[in-house]
Amino acid sequence: MMRINKKILLLYPEYPDTFWSFKHALKFVSKKAAFPPLGLLTVAAMLPTGWELKLVDMNTGRLSDKDIKWADMVFISAMVVQKDSAKAVIKRCKKMGATVVAGGPLFTTQHEEFSCVDHFVLDEAEVTLPPFLSDLEKGCLQRVYSSRVRPDISITPIPRWDLVQKKKYSSMVVQYSRGCPFDCEFCDIVVLNGHMPRTKGREQMIRELDALYATGWRDSVFIVDDNFIGNKRKLKAEMLPAIIEWSQKRHFPFSFHTQTSINLADDNELTGLMTRANFNMVFVGIESPNKDSLTECGKSQNSSRDLIAAVKKLQHAGLEVQGGFIVGFDSDPVSIFQDVINFVQNSGVVTAMVGLLHAPSGTRLHKRLESENRLTGSFSGNNTDMSINFVPKMNVNKLMDGYRRIINTIYAPNQYYARVKTFLREYRPKRSKISVMKSQNIGAFFKSLWVLGVRGKERWYFWNLMFWTAFKRPRSFSLSMSMAIYGFHFRKIAEESARQFKLAQAVI
Numbered sequence: 309m310m311r312i313n314k315k316i317l318l319l320y321p322e323y324p325d326t327f328w329s330f331k332h333a334l335k336f337v338s339k340k341a342a343f344p345p346l347g348l349l350t351v352a353a354m355l356p357t358g359w360e361l362k363l364v365d366m367n368t369g370r371l372s373d374k375d376i377k378w379a380d381m382v383f384i385s386a387m388v389v390q391k392d393s394a395k396a397v398i399k400r401c402k403k404m405g406a407t408v409v410a411g412g413p414l415f416t417t418q419h420e421e422f423s424c425v426d427h428f429v430l431d432e433a434e435v436t437l438p439p440f441l442s443d444l445e446k447g448c449l450q451r452v453y454s455s456r457v458r459p460d461i462s463i464t465p466i467p468r469w470d471l472v473q474k475k476k477y478s479s480m481v482v483q484y485s486r487g488c489p490f491d492c493e494f495c496d497i498v499v500l501n502g503h504m505p506r507t508k509g510r511e512q513m514i515r516e517l518d519a520l521y522a523t524g525w526r527d528s529v530f531i532v533d534d535n536f537i538g539n540k541r542k543l544k545a546e547m548l549p550a551i552i553e554w555s556q557k558r559h560f561p562f563s564f565h566t567q568t569s570i571n572l573a574d575d576n577e578l579t580g581l582m583t584r585a586n587f588n589m590v591f592v593g594i595e596s597p598n599k600d601s602l603t604e605c606g607k608s609q610n611s612s613r614d615l616i617a618a619v620k621k622l623q624h625a626g627l628e629v630q631g632g633f634i635v636g637f638d639s640d641p642v643s644i645f646q647d648v649i650n651f652v653q654n655s656g657v658v659t660a661m662v663g664l665l666h667a668p669s670g671t672r673l674h675k676r677l678e679s680e681n682r683l684t685g686s687f688s689g690n691n692t693d694m695s696i697n698f699v700p701k702m703n704v705n706k707l708m709d710g711y712r713r714i715i716n717t718i719y720a721p722n723q724y725y726a727r728v729k730t731f732l733r734e735y736r737p738k739r740s741k742i743s744v745m746k747s748q749n750i751g752a753f754f755k756s757l758w759v760l761g762v763r764g765k766e767r768w769y770f771w772n773l774m775f776w777t778a779f780k781r782p783r784s785f786s787l788s789m790s791m792a793i794y795g796f797h798f799r800k801i802a803e804e805s806a807r808q809f810k811l812a813q814a815v816i
Contacts, residue, residue: 312445315360317379318352318471319401320345321386321393322366325804327661327692330478332797336752336759340368340476343530346483347385347412349467351433356441363471371397376404385412388668389689391421398424411436413500417669418686419452428452432486432501434459458502461486462509466519479528479565482516484508484547488535490569491672492593493605494634497534499670505538510550517554521561531566536590540578548581555586565589571609573618579625583738589628594619597651598644601637605673619655623731626738628787631657634691635711636665638701645710652718656731658791659798662714663691664707667698692801694808712806719802721766724795725773732781732788753789760792766799 323329323341330342345365352361362378364371376382382401386394391414401408402424410422411429419428427449429436436453443449461483474480485508486501508516520529537543555562564587572579572590582590594615595607602611619629633648652660667674668687677683677698685697692715700707717723760770770792777788 313356313358313360314380315378316352316355316362317375317382317406318345318348318361318363319371319382319384319397320348320363320365320367321384321390321397323387323390324392324690325801326389326690327663327798327801330794330797332800333793334478336755336793336796337478337748338751339478341365342478343481343532344472344474344477345385346467346481346532347433348383349469349471350464351383351385351411351437352468352471353465354433354437361468361471365472365476366393366397368473368476371400373404376401376406379406381407381409383409383411385410386414387412387689388414388417388687390414391418391689395422398422409440413496414689416454416500417496421686426451428454430454431456432459434461434463458487458504458506461506462512464508464512466516469519469523474523474525479530480520480525481530481532482513482520483532484513484536485533485538487538488569489538490535490607490609492595492607493673493676494665494667494671495593496668496671499668501534505535507539507542507547510546513547514550514554517551517562521558526561527563529562529564531564533566535569536566537568537572537575537578540575544578544581548578548585551585552581560586562586563588565591567591569609570594570613570615570618573613573621576625579622579627583626587627588737589630590622591630591632592619592622594631594651594657595634596637596640596644597647598637598640600639601644604637604639605634616651616655619657620734623656623734624736626736628659628731628735629655629657630659631655631661632691633660633662634665635662635714636696636700636702636707640702642702642706642710645714648714649717653723653727653730656727656734658724658727658731659794660718661692662711662718664694664696664711665698665700666691666696692805694805715802715805719795719798721769721795721799724798725766725769725792728773728788728791728795729776731791732777732784735781735784737783749786749790752793756789756793756796760796764796766795 325331364375394414398408407426409427409429410425415428416430429440431454435455435457440453485505487503487505488497489503491498568590570592596602599611622629635644648662666687667677682699687697761767773788773792777785
């Protein structure tokens with residue numbers, strides 16, 4: 309059979325301005341987006357050699373009509389939070405007569421909402437893309453390709469880094485594992501990737517790091533795993549020693565950050581290996597200081613421990629802890645809002661994403677609320693907007709008022725800068741040398757002097773933190789100034805949430 313050649317436009321829709329977009333912080337370092345679209349870059353590596361590929365990430369550049377006309381097919385992938393942009397760009401592509409193929413988390417969970425998409429390649433591409441490509445060559449394409457098979461990700465190819473303009477991003481991304489052993493009621497990770505953590509092998513990961521290193525990248529790398537420590541045994545025996553050895557030979561070209569569960573704090577050997585490999589930050593789903601709420605949502609790994617002590621233990625080990633918090637559980641008492649504020653401030657979790665509870669499609673929470681006739685809509689994908697998609701047990705106005713109070717409090721300058729100091733007092737970075745600012749960070753520092761130190765309403769707190777860090781924690785000066793810049797972004801998001809809340813109240 310004659311092999312067909314195709315021109316494929318790989319399209320990534322725009323993110324709205326959210327907590328994790330870091331839009332306002334990225335301007336300081338002249339970056340357009342935090343991360344490149346790893347899913348599309350991996351799919352690109354699975355396509356036949358000889359096909360012409362072009363990537364347009366709408367977060368870093370514009371999509372032109374010429375791009376759409378050039379393509380034989382448009383492959384689009386998106387997260388749920390990108391839904392509005394995805395709908396708009398699909399409509400634009402279809403208006404110009406393009407054939408649209410869609411996959412990724414948004415379409416895997418909500419593909420019924422996209423009637424004008426020609427073909428869906430859902431779930432995990434290692435399983436569903438090959439039959440699509442086979443049918444394409446035979447000329448008998450189906451509309452939906454789906455499978456609940458969990459593939460061995462040791463077959464996953466190295467992403468096509470040549471398609472990316474790396475200078476537009478603040479961090480690169482790699483994946484080591486998929487899946488999470490836990491079963492939190494509200495989480496759709498197990499819906500998408502299952503309970504059993506599937507990992508790549510030592511040689512495979514080193515090849516991926518080599519490929520990224522060969523592009524000239526020498527900065528932050530986000531390991532995007534659902535739970536990096538899902539398979540502790542393999543991580544300690546094989547993967548982390550390999551990364552340590554690789555990094556030492558190259559004088560630590562990458563700093564790593566990832567997502568883990570709080571039980572990381574129980575394993576001194578594991579945290580030691582991570583910091584030796586140059587991990588400096590972990591995102592942890594803390595969720596709630598209320599034990600009844602943790603029990604309600606099945607967060608067993610959190611409910612039987614002193615969470616603040618666990619956070620501080622990780623900070624002492626040399627890891628910055630970013631935390632996720634949720635309000636709106638059925639078990640939340642009226643004191644939950646002040647309890648969350650107190651926890652965030654006392655723990656020194658500088659980057660605290662506090663969101664309202666949502667019920668993503670397919671989760672145990674979604675099924676329970678559906679059975680209770682409490683669902684009111686679909687999940688927006690933005691955990692920090694002023695909306696929920698179900699009827700809460702708490703009075704909804706009280707819930708919204710309390711949530712707004714949390715956001716307005718923890719990102720007020722006095723609270724935020726005090727929290728940075730709390731963290732720096734606990735933080736024990738393991739690298740012996742004083743942190744050195746890179747050229748882009750030097751530029752960001754001088755921008756911050758003007759934006760935060762002169763024009764900003766937080767200017768007193770900014771100068772106070774800068775001099776305090778310079779004299780008390782000089783090894784963490786660059787980190788401290790980065791946190792000041794991130795705080796600017798978080799306050800912008802908080803202000804926008806407050807504005808939306810006022811508009812909604814005015815309509816009511």
